[in-house]
Amino acid sequence: MSPRPVDAVIAAARDFLGERISTNQALREQHSRGEDTTTPTLPDAVAFAGTTEEVSRLMTLCHQHGVPVTAFGAGTSLEGHVNPVRGGISLDLSRMTAVLEVNQEDMDCLVEPGVTRHQLNDHLRDQGLFFPVDPGSHCTIGGMCATRASGTNAVRYGTIRENVLGLEVVLADGRVIHTGGRTRKAANGYDLTRLLIGSEGTLGIITKVRLRLHGIPExxxxxxxxxxxxxxxxxxxxxxxxxxxxxxxxxxxxxxxxxxxxxxxxxxxxxxxxxxxxxxxxxxxxxxxxxxxxxxxxxxxxxxxxxxxxxxxxxxxxxxxxxxxxWACIALRPGSRGIATDVCVPISRLAEALLGAKEDILASGLTAPIVGHVGDGNFHTVILVPEDEPDALERAWALDKAIVARGLALGGTCSGEHGVGLGKREFLEQEHGIEALAVMRGIKASLDPKGILNPGKIFRN
Amino acid sequence: MSPRPVDAVIAAARDFLGERISTNQALREQHSRGEDTTTPTLPDAVAFAGTTEEVSRLMTLCHQHGVPVTAFGAGTSLEGHVNPVRGGISLDLSRMTAVLEVNQEDMDCLVEPGVTRHQLNDHLRDQGLFFPVDPGSHCTIGGMCATRASGTNAVRYGTIRENVLGLEVVLADGRVIHTGGRTRKAANGYDLTRLLIGSEGTLGIITKVRLRLHGIPExxxxxxxxxxxxxxxxxxxxxxxxxxxxxxxxxxxxxxxxxxxxxxxxxxxxxxxxxxxxxxxxxxxxxxxxxxxxxxxxxxxxxxxxxxxxxxxxxxxxxxxxxxxxWACIALRPGSRGIATDVCVPISRLAEALLGAKEDILASGLTAPIVGHVGDGNFHTVILVPEDEPDALERAWALDKAIVARGLALGGTCSGEHGVGLGKREFLEQEHGIEALAVMRGIKASLDPKGILNPGKIFRN
Structure with missing residues (x-):
């Protein structure tokens, strides 16, 4: 029996990662999914990168051997982004936690992808600056970029999309690129920064992020x-x-x-x-x-x-x-799992979307509180799935689908801020149309011709 | 002698464009460049599109025959974007001037690409809304999207990038896609809207734009x-x-x-x-x-x-x-041409960039007033080139280069808002690096495999 390609990668990566590439079962289980309800998949190995160069060397190997790579940050994704559905390497960037620069005059900073938003704000506090994007979890900046995250402040300060000035990214074949820059605006070629934000680890691995900061209000x-x-x-x-x-x-x-x-x-x-x-x-x-x-x-x-x-x-x-x-939702039905929906609609249709969702919830017989970033037309229901009700999960997914379908019919999107991952793939074609999705696939093929970067996400294929 | 491919396009397009596709010499001259100082190039024909379907049919023909297409709006570009350097069709969208929707509750609107910012604001005024992006010319919304324009309000309201919700775009082969949507935010796949904004007509032809609007302040x-x-x-x-x-x-x-x-x-x-x-x-x-x-x-x-x-x-x-x-600059030296520079730097380096530019101007012996959107770190010098000084143009370009070089050395960009076109191509590799530029070229090849969309722009090749 010939050795598996992933074994060749693991053996070669040991040269520069040492014990930081591991096939330990417990580690693999920790990297088998995020805070989602997908069926866990074990990666073949977990690699903890410490530098851009290590990421680049690992990607070069994986590209040579055609081994899938799924980036992993804090593991707080709700849509299955970090579930390595085709095995391969789970590339954990959570140890890259350096705040490399803070420029007070320009109100920007440069951070490694494993820095969490809490860590960054603690770091900035005595400089009178803050970073406003605040999803409800202890997520990393890299993960927030990858999933185009937002949160409660987006209505005033924008989402992560509006708060990233530039990125360092390792491409599928190990080449390193720098996108964007330090200026507040530019008209200097294709906007690779915005293309990579929200690309969910399918186009490259983010290894540095330059963020725009804001003054703490008086x-x-x-x-x-x-x-x-x-x-x-x-x-x-x-x-x-x-x-x-x-x-x-x-x-x-x-x-x-x-x-x-x-x-x-x-x-x-x-x-x-x-x-x-x-x-x-x-x-x-x-x-x-x-x-x-x-x-x-x-x-x-x-x-x-x-x-x-x-x-x-x-x-x-x-x-x-x-x-x-x-957590307050979960406490309503202890022992339940929560499935978070994430519809966003034009604000003029928010009442219809919300009141319709309420009706669907009542009809489903499930408990599903509603909470929302309503200034942006975005709301979540946390559908509680009691572990002791065998058909509850199926009813929960049906409820999720109904809420998304109404959102789309009202001119909205299936995902305001959680991303596509595995969970929202089926809605993308309806939302964008087959030709726009073909353009996205073409871009994917251009940047990742072997399809090794987070395969199985965003696109159904 | 076999007929030229462009003649086949012109003949076939006459079926649906009639007199709106023309080889009239005066029309071709009007479409030979913008408000720039590039050497004019005549297109083989000028086509005035009235609908998305016409654009799509024309692109299908041009794709079949391998004929270049250069989109043309108000012709106010300063960087040679609309100069059809490889001939073919100049596709004039300035007659597509319908404001298709205004949604007061959602503060958005849907417009055709030939709508000018002045026309739109006149249309909006009695609804208490305005569109803030204001380059210094009577430009079209389509052209502003294509060049990633901004202006004096960007410091507060953002550039066109932050004010477009979605686009309708005709691809190189005539397929029509819709990008973005009506919601203020979304995490629903690759951000094709932002990819197309600033792509300068090299990735697709913008046929509709959904804009975010703002309330007229109290x-x-x-x-x-x-x-x-x-x-x-x-x-x-x-x-x-x-x-x-x-x-x-x-x-x-x-x-x-x-x-x-x-x-x-x-x-x-x-x-x-x-x-x-x-x-x-x-x-x-x-x-x-x-x-x-x-x-x-x-x-x-x-x-x-x-x-x-x-x-x-x-x-x-x-x-x-x-x-x-x-115009005030030009009046300082009547009979001069003006070359506008467009450097943007991190705001902490603005004093250095500006004072350095002043020294360069003095050393050049030319007159070049400075004016700038300084809240964004962006400034222009209008270098006056007297027609009666034979070496003035050469000195002007040397001055432009010196100002750009300093801007790049200070962490800035060669183009804050005017775009790349022909004039800034030589600086892009230095600014982004060879690998990032290769990614951009890959995306271009993916969307426009025959290279018919505004060839010769952004990239030197």
Missing amino acids: AISGAVCQFPTLAACVETVIATMQAGIPVARIELLDEVQMDACIRYSKLEGFSALPTLFLEFHGSPAGVAEQAETVEAIATDMGGLGFAWTADAEARNKLWKARHDAY | AISGAVCQFPTLAACVETVIATMQAGIPVARIELLDEVQMDACIRYSKLEGFSALPTLFLEFHGSPAGVAEQAETVEAIATDMGGLGFAWTADAEARNKLWKARHDAY
């Missing part, structure tokens, strides 16, 4: 407003956006999610009603003015009082509760 | 501040950006440009000194606060008074003068 205030109906809540969001209020965050929790958060995070003084959490950034006078304007809108729409605070502790408690929303 | 105020030195002027810009003031516009005019504008636009009460023009958008209290903060910064830096006004007429006069800066 004043921050938070607000909460509860509403008698979901419709009133959504109308307040639409009117706020149309008025051009530069809200930093505007998050919606439906009555089920609010009930879960009140219990889980011990929020006092709130009812289980549709609720908006808001945050305002600016000067002291500016944040007060923003809050007053939104309060007037909310009152018009039937809002039940508008509680706002400049107190950091009270504000942090609220946002901690918001970020713990997923 | 209050707008303008300000002007003059400084004893260029350095003090630049320091004010850097400090303003670092303080996170959301200036809508912050434009620098050096003393030569200011002198030109005072004469040309009859500005009263100003001296020929380095000057900042500013604009603030927000609530009445907000714009007042922004202006006060910038005034305090400018005063610290030695600014010579800070004149601000909420009066629309006074403000419009100033911005008209700013937009007429190019």
Whole structure:
């Protein structure tokens, strides 16, 4: 029996990775999927890279031998991105955690891909700067770039797409390229940076990221407003956006999610009603003015009082509760798994999308709280799948499909921020059309002719 | 002698374009270059498309016959983009001028590529919306997308890149794709929209554009501040950006440009000194606060008074003068041609880049006022080339090269917003590296295997 190609890669990579390439069973299991509900697949080996050069040498080997490579960061993906469905190497970049540069005057920094958003913000705090993109997990910057992540601040500061100036990327055959630059804008050839952001490890391995940073605002205030109906809540969001209020965050929790958060995070003084959490950034006078304007809108729409605070502790408690929303959902049905949907629609269709999703949830008989980055028209339902209900998983997927189908019919997308991975592949053709998907495949073939980079993701083939 | 391939295209296209495909000499001359200083090249024919279907049928023919196609909009390109250097068809899209949709609630619209930014803003005005991207010419939206244009508002509202939601594009072989969508964000596969923006007609023909719009601010105020030195002027810009003031516009005019504008636009009460023009958008209290903060910064830096006004007429006069800066330059030396440089650097290096450019200009013996979108680190010099000085053009190109070389050495780009076209090709390899350029060429080959789309642009080959 001839040796497997992957064994040749492992043997050769040992020269420069030593013990950092491993076939240890427990390690392979840890790299068999992310925080998703896909069926785990073991990689043949796990490699921990420490430098760009190591990534380049490993890719050169894998390219020579035709061995699949799946990049792995914090493993927090929800769509199966890090599941190495065709085996090969799981390339773990989570040990590349250096913050290489911070340029205070230019408000940018250069980081390795394994830096987490929390680590970066801790690093930046005493320089008066922050990095705004905040998915709900302890994810890495590299992973956020790969999946085109966003979060609660995107409504004001943009997604990762708007906050990356340039990348260092190792190509499928080991060549290293640099994309973008240090300037805030450029009209200098094809935008490879934006092409790689959201490419989910299928076009190259990101080894350095230059990020745009923002000044910590002089004043921050938070607000909460509860509403008698979901419709009133959504109308307040639409009117706020149309008025051009530069809200930093505007998050919606439906009555089920609010009930879960009140219990889980011990929020006092709130009812289980549709609720908006808001945050305002600016000067002291500016944040007060923003809050007053939104309060007037909310009152018009039937809002039940508008509680706002400049107190950091009270504000942090609220946002901690918001970020713990997923765990609060799970606690509603202990022992459940959660499947997160991720539809995003034009804001004018948000009420229809949300109210339709509510109807689907009721019809499904499942529990599925709704929480959303509604300023961007993006919302999630966390569909709870009790382990002791054998048909619940099937019903959950049917519910997910129904919510996506409505989102697409309303001019939306199947993925606002979680990416395609394995879970959303089936919707892509409907969303983009067969010819646009063919263009994407052509680009994939151009950059990765042997198809070794995260095969099986984005495209069904 | 066998007929030329282009004659076969012209004959076949007559079926559906009729008189709108023409070999008229005057028309061909009008389509032989843009507002650039390249050597004009005549296309074999000029085709005026009216619909996506016509573009698709024409591309199908050109693909079959291997005939080059160069898209043409308003013809205002400064880098030779519309010069059909290999002949073939100049595909004029300027008659596709329909505003197809305006969605007030979602703040987006769908337009044909020949719509100009002026036409669109006139159309939007009574809906309380505006489109912020404003290059200094009567350019078309399609051309702005193709060249990744920006302008004076980019510091706050982003460039065209941040303001396009999706595109309809006819591929080299006539297939039609739709990219992006109607949502503010998405993580749904490769970002073809951003790939096509700035691709300068080399990857496809843009036939529809969905734009993101913005609410006309409740209050707008303008300000002007003059400084004893260029350095003090630049320091004010850097400090303003670092303080996170959301200036809508912050434009620098050096003393030569200011002198030109005072004469040309009859500005009263100003001296020929380095000057900042500013604009603030927000609530009445907000714009007042922004202006006060910038005034305090400018005063610290030695600014010579800070004149601000909420009066629309006074403000419009100033911005008209700013937009007429190019013509004011030409009027300094009547009968000159102007060559516009377009370097963009990290803002921390802006003073070096500008002061270095000033030295180069002095050494060249040429007149070259400086004007810039300095909040983005982007500035232009308009190098005046008197027609009666035979060696002036050569000296002008040497000056341009010196300014670009310094910009690149400071971590900048050779093109902030004018694009690559013919004029900046030689700098691209230095800026991106040979491997990144190879990736771009691979993508080009994937989308346009016969190389018929605007051949000779971006790449030297």
